[in-house]
Amino acid sequence: MLSRVAPWLASRKDVPDPPGISVRTLDGDDTAALVLLAQRDPVSNVFILAHLRATGTAAPTSGGAGVLGVFDDGVLAGACWAGANLVPIQLEPTLAGVVAAAANRSGRRYASAFGPAAAVLALHAELVDLGHRAHEVRPDQPLMTISEGPSVEPNPGLALGNLADFDRILPACAAMFEEEVGYSPFLGGREFYSRRVEGLIRQGHSLVHLNEAREVVFKAELGAVTSDVTQIQGVWMNPLYRGQGLSAGYMASVVEQARKVAPVTSLYVNGFNTRARATYERVGFSQVGTFATVLF
Template sequence: MAKMLSRVAPWLASHRDGAAPDGVTVRTLGAADTAGLHELAGADPVANVFILSHLESTGTAAPTPGGANVLGVFDGDSLVGACWAGANLVPVQLAPALTGAVAAAAHRSGRRYASIFGPAPTVLALHSELENLGHLAHEVRADQPLMTIAGPPAVEPNWQLGFGQDADFDTILPACAAMFEEEVGYSPYLGGRDFYSRRVAGLIRQGHSLVHLNDGEVVFKAELGAVTSDVTQVQGVWMNPSYRGLGLSAGYMAAVVLLAQKMAPITSLYVNDYNSRARATYERVGFRQVGTFATVLF
């Protein structure tokens, strides 16, 4: 890595065309690269839970049937960084100095990306490179504390929370859509209902949907959006507006932690820095910040 960084430094000030530093190349990874990608991502199993979850579920770094792939950055024969390129861009142990070459490769694919998310320095550098190539962001969330808990929660769990069932899909889906619209500012159905509906149904089927239902409505829900044997990442936390302000969130989040720990010892999430109420709840439950993510929405 020191050898690679010594090559990168002279290139930082002048690059603007996506060219990689001498000896560094970018290519789409294949099945033969699976072990190398797993080793690379394993350097930070919390930050890289997304790609590690993908590797555990599919067993390969090869492109998916739907056309998503992983761009690998090589210094000679050594894999020194990577980036998932599907509906979203997700960097994996990617130095900010190498984002120009990745952005160029992502741009050449002609794909439209919904977001970039991951460690803040790399995400913001990748956004800058893509912006130079004409990919204009709708919103940049530059400071999102990445938080984890590895032991018992500090508050009593609310055991009205449980795993969503297939029979509950028609009740859970509207709550998931409401959360999405609150979070990103537009409906998840803009491109049609099928993709998002399949995503929600898949989370329920996998046992990654956590919900409290009362008289046919969702009171609270969350999902385990990425799961490995070491780490889960909580996403989609949502409280029905009728139940907000009643001090219920901490108990539900404590139950989320305990249910997630049935799958992996570390529970993680990331949250917008300006969401002080949510941050206070997570800290009360026992989550502590271990890093900073950023998300760019296109």
């Protein structure tokens, strides 16, 4: 069915949507179809599968975030989460044009787009033509997984985060965020990001090592979780402890904790971060795909 999409690539802006192709925001009746679509690649699509696991529906959230579905003769052929971020779901690059147009019509401002590289970069190209400008494009982010025990000795100091330590964990999370994207997560207020960190702690998805002085030495989160896959996010080492060869042991402990939740542990990393990639490989991760991130 998708073969008929080819005539309206990015170079054919004047051509209307092809017969049979339509885009709309999914609702609760589309939940089963979206689950089936996302389960074609449970590692790449862990973000939306975790959302569906938590909410039980493809319908928009109370905050207005939703899923744009692309239908080919009434069959869900691809989709894209459209909230604070854009996250393609089994989206062929040739479908990026209609998704970008729908996302643009919503009037939302998107902080980023992330996910499988081909789809994200195609979305970015379409959004540029619609006037959206990115301040950074990271086109090569290896998607890595491990489905067995770690290859190095875990650091026994890593433990689940505790709400009693929230005031110590939150600044570490904010420091990681600012290092990664270049601005503070508290721009526009502290409430949203603080609730996100608190929620991860309450869910048992915050992993942290505090030293005797109750300073955060290392932390990471299980940012997206299903019964099949976890995705590690927010890996951060206190600058005072960097360069001491501690990262592999901490990551091994993260894997041990993640394997209590799901059999496959995943993450994605900037391609230029050769030290982190080497650490993950030493722990036992191997590349299974490539993500990209566009920061708007």
